[in-house]
Amino acid sequence: MQFGIFTVGDVTADPTTGRMPTEAERIKATVAIAKKAEEVGLDVFATGEHHNPPFVPSSPTTLLGYIAAQTERIQLTTATTLITTNDPVKIAEDYSVLQHLSDGRVDLMLGRGNTGPVYPWFGKDIRAALPLTVENYQLLRRLWREEVVDFSGEHRTPLHGFTLAPRPLDGVPPFVWHGSIRTPEIAELAAHFGDGFFANHIFWPASHTKAMVQLYRQRFEHYGHGAADQAIVGLGGQVFLRPNSQDAVNEFRPYFDNAPVYGHGPSLEEFSEQTPLTVGSPQQVIDKTLSFRDYVGDYQRQLFLVDHAGLPLKTVLEQLDLLGEHVVPVLRKEFAIGRPAHVPGAPTHQSLVEAARQPEIQEAS
Template identity: 35%
Template sequence: MRFQLLDIVFNPPHPVTGEAVPPADRLARVVETAVLAEQLGIDAFAVGERHAGEVLSSSPTVLLGALAASTSRILLSTGVTVLSLLDPIRVAEDYATIDQLSRGRLEIVIGKGNEALQYPLLGLDLEKQYEYLEENYELLSLLLSREQVEWVGRHRPDLHGATTLPRPFAGPFRIWHGSATSQFAVDLAARHGDPVVSANALQPRENYQVLIDRYREQYAAHGHDPAYAFVGSGSGGLFLADTTEQAIAQYRPFYEGAVARQDLRRHDPAAVGKVTSFRTIEEAVERGPALVGSPERVAEKILDYHASYGHDLQSVSINHVLEPAHQDDVLRRFAEEVVPLVKAEVKTDLWGPADARRPAGFTAAD
């Protein structure tokens, strides 16, 4: 199995003290954590994108540029690039620039995003989010793979002889599709032979399982090479301690604070995937995707979910309100005590020698 650290760059205040991390410090921590992840042998580091709410990831390409300059080995990715909101011309230009700066260490995950407020903020119709996603994806794929592109679409002006610069470092970088609540993303990925990443963060396992199963069925139905039907999975947060009981007790205020912040948004209860289905830390640990516990218990849980999902990539996130030294300790223990246990049991060709679509600049040990 491969492993990724994801930072959506949430920045709400501390749930107990009410203190807020200054934006400059929070953004600096993203870079520092990516550098540490590389040193610890984590395969990939992903940056989120949101344009509303208590987040600082409105400019993920700027952050990824800083990461490209600060690292040399780790794969860089997104989680997710909210392609429904974006001009594919700029996406092609910006991400090809990052691909060049990193010398071929880029892949991206695209999606329509999980923040409804982004659409009116940017003058777009929320009801057309899937239309935007499909059209923008198809145009982006053309721009990355061809020059002198001819294009006629529904939601943007036509293109005639369009070539975006710079070109990607070594041909088009791989595009994954983020899947959280609907089958649209998995169908789009399967139709084009791309991999998917399941959010696996807020809902019961079976809600994500049905989408992963559909992806594999549709991928096969479209006749694509099964060797590239890679699946990634998120998680409901990562926190480690010597025992699972200690981890639950220590993480409780952070988990309860996150649930309370979600409740403040007053989401429609019928809006699946907007708030967690697990109201207590005990529920999240026992029945949900939260990776909270001893290293051994967290490894067991990843393997248990792998038995359901068969995923190749495990993505984890660490709560930003922990003290920086504590964040580093959790990441270090994960890399040194959890990852080896999982890798001993789960093998994958993703990003290895057999993966012909592997990023040209990715040099992690196999």
């Protein structure tokens, strides 16, 4: 099982000091956070994609390429790559290049985005979000898997005899997760193609996440990709840790209350009770995270948001130290207990290459 962090890349004033970081500071802090994640032994770093203030990660592959050059082991991914407003040809090209530069340490999470004004900025209509998602992803898959592509659809100009350059590393495309908070059609899309499904798991109660993951697992099995419990599931979540739980609550409260994503709504206590948000001691984070398995089953990837809402870099790095030393080692051990042998781990480039070559090996033998 993989553990890591994701960032939405918001530029938010620290509510305790009033200081607003510059965009340059925020971008460079994100790089420092990714490097620290590798240093403390986490498996994955993910960046979102946003094209409007107060967010800065408008070019995920640029950011991840820079991070890839300064890291050696950590898996790099997105949370989210916008399949609706990005040209699938450009997605295919950009992530193929990143795949080569990182020696295969890259996958991506596709999503529709939830900011309405972004669609017309890129010449798209938000009312066509789901049809755009399906058509663009169908093309993206073909670009990575076929040498020459002829394509005609409803939402872009046709392609005639197009060949992607560079081709995917070792002839194997990056693994794709489909991310969603509330849309069953995305779970269906992931299941249809045998891809991963990532439930954001921040804003909604456990019952909602359970229903979405169950739908994906059932449809994964329906399409013949394996048993339902072999489907590839990832979860998001947010944590804030201090050795003493009350210290964590007192320190995090002003950040929560003013957060651009979920501030000015339910109280910290209400939100923590109704969603996966965990503010407290390392043991509280361990206990709540382990409870996720009770309603989604054995899963493959757990990502935490740790740098939202104006938290200063020093505090974020302290969070990573606590995760790396006190939380993730315990979660690795506990999640492994009772995990059936037939449930796969999170896909990696190496595992995908081996799976692609297996038919050749069987044929030769």
